[in-house]
Amino acid sequence: MTVRIKNTDYQVDAAFAREIGKMCNAHAERCYQCMMCTAGCPVSYAMDLKPHQVVRFAQMGLKDLVLNCSTIWLCASCETCATRCPNEIEIVRVMDALRETAIREGIEVPEKAARAFHDSFLKVIRGRGRISELGLMTRLKWATGEMFSLSGRALADMWLGWRMFVRGKLKFFPKKTEDRQVIERMFERLDKETPPPGKGAG
């Protein structure tokens, strides 16, 4: 079965809807489209699908639509939607489950910098057990190709980095977690379930 939205036909995948439901146990089936989530969302203005649409399309199993939207990458996880939802749907858990699935299926992410950020963040944790902010920034700049950029934004970032550095806020060698074997075990488990990050992910 297909559903036509804005002149495009989307396949209905009931198994996908069930799978997402099982992953997040967020009770998306209760949604009656009051749009409270979208009304309160601070980022909805920048999303291609609004939060209430993501919930509805996930409910319907419109896999292609919800796994490719920018919404799941722009959600700030601020939990305003879930806090105000009259049906107590945990919408942020729906977003998490969709993102996790999009990554596992190797879908090309519309918000490349967001993906690069999360991959960089996790790589730093995997290596050190803790975040090195300087290490994170360097990885991220590298992954987004801004490492040697001289744009106004890049220069402003460098100036800010310097100001943080002289205040002692960016350290070259911040402390690590000693027991990194246990951290590595967590990530090895993740490797088994997730294909390696795609292009531009650092």
Place this chain on the structure above:
Amino acid sequence: MKFAYYPGCSLEGSSLEFNESVLAVAKTLGIELVELPDWNCCGASSAHHVDKFLSIALPARNMAIAGELGLDMAVACAACFSREKHARHELRADPELKSRVEEIIGKKLNLDHQVRHMLDVVVRELGIERVREKVARPLKGLKVACYYGCYLVRPPAVMEFDDPENPRIMDDLMRALGADVRDWSSKIDCCGGSLVLYRIDIAEKLVGGIVKDARESGADAIVCACPLCQSNLDIRQRPGEGEERMPVFFFTELMGLAMGLPDVRSWLKKHITSPLKYLESVGLVS
């Protein structure tokens, strides 16, 4: 009163003045903080974006270490607090998940131990009266808007912190310090969090709205309990014509100021938006 203290990564770097002020204030108030031995990153904004199990296993290891110490955990960073509470919530509801996590972290989890935020420890565990006793120099003339952001209060069933739409715990604390606390409507709005690192346009828009609203409430400064909120507001605000940049404090810095602690100036010097000129103008630092 003794807690296993979890500072988190930001407090060892970009928000080190938060860490220094937490430790100094706790010492003055007689709250003993034992830093969690060999703690790890909670996974913060990224782990739950990528893998649910990882987002639970990372914070779970910290809880297991606190359990080994036999202590409740006190967390300074609101983002870490949120991830630890989320993990605890999921683990308590799912024994099968708990045993899988225990296997991977190689430690047993005792989930009877609580996870508390420093604000909660100071106001509810210690009590506001004990704080008031230590006030040496009331923050008279300091007009502040207390900013809670997202992580402390939402989702309420997980965070168990305060009224999710109108939290007041920090307002009460600031009032006890003698500050003029303004009522405003952006106290639980989102600052954009880590979006600042990949969609700065969105973060700047959200920060702009919050700072504008604080100004309109008559506040001269914002008080935070989260390093992400503090650094976003401190760094990413863009004052309009004729407007001064607005100082953004950690609640513990203002506690230290009111208690007359010696290191306050060194904490405040680490801000990108220096609050010193403003504090001089209201006669709170010389």
